[in-house]
Amino acid sequence: MRRLFIPAILLFLCIGHASAGIFDSIQKGFDMMSTTSDATQKAARPISDEEEYYLGRAVAARILQTYPLMKEGKLTEYVNTVGTVLALHSEKPYTYGGYHFAILDSDEMNAFACPGGTIFITKGMLMSASTEDELAAILAHEIAHISHRDGISSIKKSRWTEATAIIGSKAAQNYGPQQLSQLTGIFEGSVDDIVKTLVVRGYGKTQEYDADKAALIYLSGSGYNPEALKDVLERMVSSGKGSEGGIMKTHPGTTDRIDNIRADIPRTSADPGPLGKRTGRFTALLH
Template structure:
């Protein structure tokens, strides 16, 4: 009983502080890439991903992630970004998902197997979508290659492969690419913006916090990749809870109704062993 009272008191304190501060709003940082170049880069990189990973064409899984994804993409932050979001499932046991500049998103079967609810999946997808909206990948590439990029991007206007020209500047699509490895500040922004997208889509943003808390407690090999790609900015769960409390009251509980079918379908997928990470 005392524990319940303490938890309730903590939530009230967090809600009071959050309401006083209001929701956080972020804008994309300095970027030498145009939004059109983000889209071209993402499309070229997505074509590489499809060659390197096994895309799952199961209609139940494909339709499901697209239902959830399109629901999230209709939220104001996503819609106003103008990016053409796409959603695909790949056979990989790691609990992970990633989004490329301009909108292509890939969701691992390992993530679909790990989530306990549709809202938890929406939390991860909203987080990834926020990286695209805030243009974190090309912002980090800009900061990492400030000297080389102007000439590379100027040459790209004449046509040709964006990925090919970026490779000349040392920017690739490997596991340690600046396009996919984000700072703790970027992770924090994606957490909070993702919570807004969830709420606006009818999903309880507290489920994002619960899923991250579950991964932190679970540990183990399958979650190492997620935590490596998405470093904890510090007090992640509490920050999301506080942000959720600052948002306007909404009726959460939206569901596609297809979550049980998705879980049944993904349970039958046997993933290949994880591939050796590229640099």
């Protein structure tokens, strides 16, 4: 398992040397600092978009070790089209590696937003949507987690501080086995932090509420009915689906979320014009 992370670490290090002088500026900062505590403070900078992308790819790879990918070309293309339109109406319409949407071949009802723009939706979750608007609502919520960098916030601050301290130090000019081993461990730990949040612990209530609120805006801006988010959650609660795990486990507080969504739904309604087209293509592909 550890060897799988080494290529990602090497890419991670290449970013450090190539990304707009970020690490050069860190190096200069270290040269001017006289104490270890000052150096650590300087090292604790935000994770860049490039670094987020490579972390997200590693997270996606880890998820795919548990959930097989569903290889349905037309359906995957359709989900990508819906998701891309929604992403264009988010606070972060473009990411370093772009948005990518894929379907996991699992009956579990869940969806995962990997840092940097990869979003997985399970077959079970996809089939739970009764309209394209509801599918859009599910994707919009996950896009919000990426826009808000909620996955990245799962990484323990101490890990990233240590990583940037190693990369920004003079020793980083000649990476040896010790530095590579340290960075590999930090990278693995960072990926573990994110995967545990996505698959096991779930996000905090504030993150969920904020993602719901943002999703309503994305839906409205894209011409979808924002009430679809409330509808899909209400049906999941009433049917009891996912109560043993899945999205009910990793997206907690569903009843409270529904109440908040009701209060936050924009007054503007969806454009009824394209509704027939949306219904037609959704039905053709999913029912």
